[in-house]
Amino acid sequence: MSTLRDALSELPDAVFADLLESETSYLLVLDLPGVTAETADLKVEKGRLVVEARRDKQMPAEFDYVREERPLFLDAELPLPPDAVADEAEASMERGVLEIRLPKREAASERTIPITTGDEHSSSGHQKNSSEDDA
Template sequence: MSTLRDALSSLPDAVFADLLESDEEYLLVLDLPGVTAETADLRVENGRLVIEARRDKRLPTEFEYVREERPLFLDAEVPLPPDALGDEAAASIDRGVLEIHLPKRSKAGERTIPITSAEGDEGTSSARQETSGDVDEDA
């Protein structure tokens, strides 16, 4: 995940990004003022999240720019964490705040594998045998 964190820090200064993590997913939150669902494109390519966004600028005809701080376009590629499921990602945008949900692979497939003896003596390889110095005289 550190490569994703590093990639987010290299985004333009005008883009604020938060990265959150739960047991089930990652949540990437990007502040993209002026961007709408119609002016943004989001896709997964070769293990990378590709974000392309543009914001509409409506400049009144009687004005011209003296100084412009925020770029019109954002083209960014950030690596997906190794346990993220890019194919199951979902995104939404509300008032220029883009939220990208990246589910994690389930750990449900993890289990302990029993080991058996090569001689066919099943169950004895992991069993611990204990002997006691006490002798039961009634036996």
């Protein structure tokens, strides 16, 4: 998860991001002022969460920008935590706040692993022959 945390710190200053974690999932919260669900796109590619967002600006025709502090576009690729299940991710957007839930893979159940003896292995039909020694 530290790689995701590091990647969030590299987002533009105009994007505020929170990363939360529970036993069962991660919650990534991105503040994207002026962005709507229609102007944002999320996808997973090669173990990375790709966020593309565009802010619509309605500027009166008689005005020109003297200074612009907030960018129009966000293109970010964020590494997924290794235990995140991207296929089950869910996202919602409300008032410029994008929430992405990434469930965690269930831990393998605990079980005892039987240990066989060499005698049990050889009875399974696998016998070493002299040509394997030469290889």
